[in-house]
Amino acid sequence: MEHQSSVTYGNGFQNGYRGRDLSETGVGMKFDFIVVHESAHEWFGNNVSCVDVADLWIHESFANYAENLFVEYHFSAEEAQDYVIGCRALIRNEEPIIGTYGTNTSGSGDMYYKGGNMLHTMRHVLNDDVAWRELLRGMNAEFWHRTVTTEEFEDYICHATGFDFRPLLDQYLRTTELPVLKYERGDGTLALWWESVVPGFSLPVVVRINAKEQRVQVSEERCVVELDGALESFELDRNFYMDVEEVTGTGAGRSAE
């Protein structure tokens, strides 16, 4: 447990979490989960703490996210991605991550794996690792030895990155719905849009269209991408934690031209 400056250790001197790989990819067995996760709390949890335990994601989502940063630093970016993405199998999406304020109630256990995947997704939306690193450090400087609310964190994240992450944070922290990236093939075109999202949800994502990688800005309005030929394959980059669904028969790809 993450007692300030004095982590209490109880992992049996084994790698993984009590000898188990949470990600089921093999990567989780390469390090002692408790040492990494609880040490991360010295920053998120002990240096910066939530005012209300309903905002416990401020501790746990970042501590979970730190596990994949540890893997990236000591092993490889590929394995770090395997790890955070492997942990998606543990996400339930039954209750929101933020609990009920003023009742001493924390939110869903999704604050760990979904929170870690939300932050991983945000890093890939931002697509600027220098700015992302500055954000993580900046929060610990700005809120040093303080208690904070989700709103303060949201304001800081948007201000520090210059990107409006509010709809994304709202979606992942306060709803149980995953954004769905819808796509429909047209005549030499491909239409893309979001469904099951909060108002104003608009993000760039990395997709592979006919195996060619590109970043596209997607909103609730259909955006149309020109294709060189017929659509052979469509894939959302795995680092974005969202659902993908093909739509057929509305003619959206054509009419939106």
Ligand SMILES: [Zn+2]
């Ligand atoms: Zn923790």
